[in-house]
Amino acid sequence: MTSWHYQITVSDGQVGKTIKALFISWLIPQRIRGALRMKQHFRVNDHEVPTNYVLKTGDVLTLLFENDDFRTSESHYLPNDKQQVAIVFENDDLVIVDKPAGMKMHPHSITETDTLLNYLAANFQMRQLLSASAQAKPYMVHRIDRETSGLVIVAKNPVVVPILNRLLSEKKIKRTYLAWVTGAMGERNGSINVPIGVDFLNDRKRWINGIDAQTAITHWTCIHTVYQNSLLRLQLETGRMHQIRVHLASVGHPIIGDSLYGSQSEATRMMLHSVSIELPLPFDGGHKIITGALPVDFPRQLMID
Known part of the structure; x- marks a missing residue:
């Protein structure tokens, strides 16, 4: 049985908390x-203590997690180093x-290996990475569409998966996208707040107020317009x-190159890119804003009629 171990020295901000309160704050x-x-x-300074133990300066907290602690099964993506x-x-x-x-992002069958998680499995294996004292393996936290480029979070152990999921659900992880859309926006910024569900005619698609529709909120800012195309910065609240x-398609500004919700164009790809992720780091107490570079196939100027 695989196990994952953490050894954490209590920080100044954690002194005076009970172990139970610390676990709750870690989500x-x-x-x-x-x-x-x-x-x-769990132990403090290698001694068994109750969850109401009050942490002191210099305490070392050790944690042990096992497979059966998690609802998520252990990662078994086939490595692909191609x-x-x-x-x-x-x-x-x-x-x-x-x-x-x-x-x-991930395979749909055991024989499929040309996905991000297969490539990461090979990367971790080649570098002989450890995570929480066990072999690092990729675990999906959230996903972006196949046609979308850019930043995405992947966990290296199952311990942090539910923590990251909670951070996502509580909107403590902020994801920012760039998209080129057709048409000039009538305003500088705005929000789209309409539920999304399964399309009534095609279960591969989603649409406004579709089957089992759920709340969906997207915030946008127009940062550039050229040749009747607009570059938007977008943040997801859901x-x-x-x-x-x-x-974007529902308000008459589909993403350029989106063959599913827009129309065919001269674009070689769908013009949607995940450009930055802001997140608190599990167990760490730190906060990171990660920004990626624009890929060469996502132009700063777009001149498609």
Whole structure:
């Protein structure tokens, strides 16, 4: 059985907290906190203590997690070293990767290996990476469409997956996108706040007020207009499937190159790019803003009629 170990020296900001309060502040789910308590898989200075133990300066807290603590099964993506991926940020728990347009996030069958997570599995294996004292493996946290390029978070162990999911759901992780859309925007900025559900005619697509529609909010700012095309900066308040694509198409400004929700054009790709991610780092207490470079196939000036 695989296990993951953390050894954390208590910081000044954590002194005076109970272990239970610290676990809650770290967003460790209640079920996993219960497993740590019942299995006695946490110690302070190598001694068993109760969860109401008050942390002191210099205390060293050790944590042990096992497979059966998680609902997510252990990562088993087949390694594929045929393509390299650009890692723009990395720590012991996660990587932020710059995914090219046209690359899938994850396989849909065990034989499929030409995806980001397969390439990362090979990368971790080649570098003999450890995460929480175990072999690092890729775990998906969120996804971007195959046609979308840019930054995406991938965990290196299952411990931080529910923590990152909670940060996403509580809107503490901010994702910023750039998109070239057709037409000149009538205003400088705005928000699109309409539910998105499954398209009534095509279950591969999503649409406004579709089947099982859920709240969806997209904020946009127009930063450039040329030749009746507009470059938008977008931030997601929710993370529905195809959200940006559906929202922009619904207001008459589909993303250039989006064959599913827009129209055919001379663009060689869909002009949507995940340009930055801002996130708190699990267990670390730090805060990072990661910004990627624009790919060469995502021009700063777009002159498509």
